[in-house]
Amino acid sequence: xxxxxxxxxxxxxxxxxxxxxxxxxxxxxxxxxxxxxxxxxxxxxxxxxxxxxxxxxxxxxxxxxxxxxxxxxxxxxxxxxxxxxxxxxxxxxxxxxxxxxxxxxxxxxxxxxxxxxxxxxxxxxxxxxxxxxxxxxxxxxxxxxxxxxxxxxxxxxxxxxxxxxxxxxxxxxxxxxxxxxxxxxxxxxxxxxxxxxxxxxxxxxxxxxxxxxxxxxx
Numbered sequence: 001x002x003x004x005x006x007x008x009x010x011x012x013x014x015x016x017x018x019x020x021x022x023x024x025x026x027x028x029x030x031x032x033x034x035x036x037x038x039x040x041x042x043x044x045x046x047x048x049x050x051x052x053x054x055x056x057x058x059x060x061x062x063x064x065x066x067x068x069x070x071x072x073x074x075x076x077x078x079x080x081x082x083x084x085x086x087x088x089x090x091x092x093x094x095x096x097x098x099x100x101x102x103x104x105x106x107x108x109x110x111x112x113x114x115x116x117x118x119x120x121x122x123x124x125x126x127x128x129x130x131x132x133x134x135x136x137x138x139x140x141x142x143x144x145x146x147x148x149x150x151x152x153x154x155x156x157x158x159x160x161x162x163x164x165x166x167x168x169x170x171x172x173x174x175x176x177x178x179x180x181x182x183x184x185x186x187x188x189x190x191x192x193x194x195x196x197x198x199x200x201x202x203x204x205x206x207x208x209x210x211x212x213x214x215x216x217x218x
Contacts, residue, residue: 063075070099072097072100088123091113094110095130098133107131107134110127110128110134114127114131125156125158126158128147128151129151132147132165132166133165136165137172141173141178144166160189160192163185164196171203183204186200187201187204
């Protein structure tokens with residue numbers, strides 16, 4: 001390589017280096033912003049994760065405290081907050097109101113939850129079942145069957161409890177035949193819990209009915 005070629009190469013390298021420094025000088029802020037964004041984004045994600053876990057713990061502790069106090073007002077306060085426990089707090093609130101004899105207030109909360117399409121189907125079913133427990137005695141047979149239809153279908157999570165509740169309502173109305181039919185349906189179901197089965201057997205015997213053997217599952 002000649003001296004002139006070497007000189008030209010050194011100059012070219014110097015020019016490239018100067019251009020590179022000029023580029024970094026001109027756009028340094030962009031790299032800083034990018035780094036801050038990446039690092040800051042990770043920090044924000046960690047903060048939000050921690051914040052979510054902390055808030056969930058706080059809400060859980062508040063629910064436990066309200067349960068221990070058995071205080072409908074405390075549950076109402078939790079329900080007014082922006083947390084995932086709103087519906088659960090409302091269910092507890094209504095349950096406490098019901099035990100305190102405030103049936104209408106409790107039923108209004110259960111009915112509102114049961115009719116809210118934005119609420120999880122599981123919570124809606126619980127609320128509907130609870131509403132029937134409170135208002136069932138005021139329903140005629142057709143209304144009761146219509147209200148409980150979604151709860152008593154095959155595969156429904158609270159099917160047997162709903163059938164038991166229907167039996168209780170029919171018992172209050174003096175419809176012994178309907179009660180025994182509901183109890184027989186429970187006793188024939190192999191998925192019935194022992195407590196539920198015992199209640200069904202005792203009520204069947206007290207009404208002079210026959211105990212049916214459960215069907216095998218599967």
